[in-house]
Amino acid sequence: xxxxxxAFLATLGAGLAAPAILRAAPASKKRFPIAFSxxxxxxxxxxxxxxxxxxxxxxxxxxxGVAGEMDLPKVPELAGTRLAESLHDLAALGLxxxxxxxxxxMHEKDPAAREKQFDEGRxxxxxxxxxxxxxxxxxGNNIPPGEPRDEVLKRVADAFSQMAAYAKxxxxxxxxxxxxxxxxxxxxxxxLTRVGSDAFALLWDAHHTYVxxxxxxxxxxAALGRWIRxxxxxxxxxxxxxxxxxxxxxxxxxxxxxxxxxxxxxYTGYYCYEWxxxxxxxxxxxxxxxxxxxxxMSEYLSAAGVKAT
Numbered sequence: 302x303x304x305x306x307x308a309f310l311a312t313l314g315a316g317l318a319a320p321a322i323l324r325a326a327p328a329s330k331k332r333f334p335i336a337f338s339x340x341x342x343x344x345x346x347x348x349x350x351x352x353x354x355x356x357x358x359x360x361x362x363x364x365x366g367v368a369g370e371m372d373l374p375k376v377p378e379l380a381g382t383r384l385a386e387s388l389h390d391l392a393a394l395g396l397x398x399x400x401x402x403x404x405x406x407m408h409e410k411d412p413a414a415r416e417k418q419f420d421e422g423r424x425x426x427x428x429x430x431x432x433x434x435x436x437x438x439x440x441g442n443n444i445p446p447g448e449p450r451d452e453v454l455k456r457v458a459d460a461f462s463q464m465a466a467y468a469k470x471x472x473x474x475x476x477x478x479x480x481x482x483x484x485x486x487x488x489x490x491x492x493l494t495r496v497g498s499d500a501f502a503l504l505w506d507a508h509h510t511y512v513x514x515x516x517x518x519x520x521x522x523a524a525l526g527r528w529i530r531x532x533x534x535x536x537x538x539x540x541x542x543x544x545x546x547x548x549x550x551x552x553x554x555x556x557x558x559x560x561x562x563x564x565x566x567x568y569t570g571y572y573c574y575e576w577x578x579x580x581x582x583x584x585x586x587x588x589x590x591x592x593x594x595x596x597x598m599s600e601y602l603s604a605a606g607v608k609a610t
Contacts, residue, residue, distance in 0.1 A: 331609040333602050334571050335595060336361035336399045338533070341576030342587040343369060347378040347387065353587075355394040357595045361571045362391075363531075365402035366579065373401055374424045384431065398434045399571045400476065400504070400531055401425050406442035407460035407477075408453060415460070422464045422475070430471035436531055438476045438504050439464060441483040441492065454488060458495035469500035476504040476531060479521075484514035486524035493528050506533040506575070507559040512544065518559045526566055533575035534559060534598075546577055546584050549597045557601050564605035572598055 337359055339350055346368050354362050367376045374380065378387045391397065403425040409415040425437045441457045444450060464475045483489055484506075493503060503525055510521045522529070536552035537544040549556055560572060574594045578584060599609075 330358075330395070332358050332360040332395075333599050333607065333609045334361075334569075335359050335598050335602075336363050336571040336573040337587075337591055337594070338363040338365045338402065338573060338575045339367060340365040340402070340580075341574065341578045341590060343579040345587070347376070347390075351390055351394055351396060353591065354396055357592055358599070359396070359591075359595060361397045361399040361573070363399045363402060363571075363573050363575075371404065372421075373403075374428050379428060379432070388432065398432060399573060400436035400438055401429050401432075401434055402438045404440070405464075406440040406481075407457045407464070408441060408443045408445065409460075410445070410448075410456065419460070419463065423467055426464070426468045426471065426473050426475070429468075429473045435472070436474050436476050436502075436504075437468065438478050438531070440480055441477055441488075442481040444482040454491055455495070457483075458492045461492065461496050461501055462498065465496060465498040465501040469498065474500050474502055474530065476502055478504040478533070479506045479510050479514070484509045486510070486514070486516060486521050489528075490524055493525070502530040503528040504531045504533065505529045507556075508533065508535045508537065508554055508575075511554055511559075512537065518555060518562045522562045522566060526568075529563075529568065529570070531570050532559075532563065532568075532573050534572055535575050535577070546581060548585060548590060548593050549574070557604075560598070560601040561605045564602065564607050572602065574598070 339362065342350060343366060350362060350367065364373055367378065370376050377383055403421055405418045405422040407418065409418055422439055429437050444453045461475060461477060468475050477489065477492060479489060489503060493501065505525065507518060510516045511518065534556055535546055536549045536554045536556055537546045538552040576587065576590045578587060
């Protein structure tokens, strides 16, 4: 274990042992396997995030920033001795953290820029290990103009191999998201195969493979299903030359069909709502979008045969 990781974990103290036991306790009420990303509530405090998740019937939270701080290891509630208290708060409500969302992207060629991304990835992996969180999301991100595709894919795969090797001893799995220039099953399958590690898998952003990758849900799942560990679900419709995110079920993205495909295949992860309020402040507030998603997704899941537990 690198010295940096040892120093980080040492600051957490022995108090983390008790919350780890508490996290195994069953929830006090039945919930569908739904989650939301905190990207959708960028202004909410840690307490507000937990309170709303519990009140609305969510089972899990994807951490992608808290109260404006996107660098999760710097969030006060996730650092030092306060982390044990935060884990206790989650357990008391029967909630879990599905994954940590890093901004690290693996396409960089310049050594200094590449190391900066690796550093962020390692810090998020360390935090996930300390929290008992299974997954850390990172990006392939871009295929820079003028660079041969095969060269970029090899560089991205090499970078993810390093992240997976760092994550594996702590029981953490690194996820590549179908995002940016990596929304086609062929490219993602090539990277996942090249890395070939059980500490590396896929976060299926089903919106992006449909809208940007032009793939039907069943087509994507047939190619990539064996690697899917987490999802991002959201709806949108065309607006001018771009698209606008809209409340689930009111756009043209086949979210119901995406759910049906996942459920039929026996997917056991979370159906996570990524409402991109942080990047698109003009869309509906989380106080509107999150309850709507919980209601609609519960209907979709129930129709697909998924039960609340």
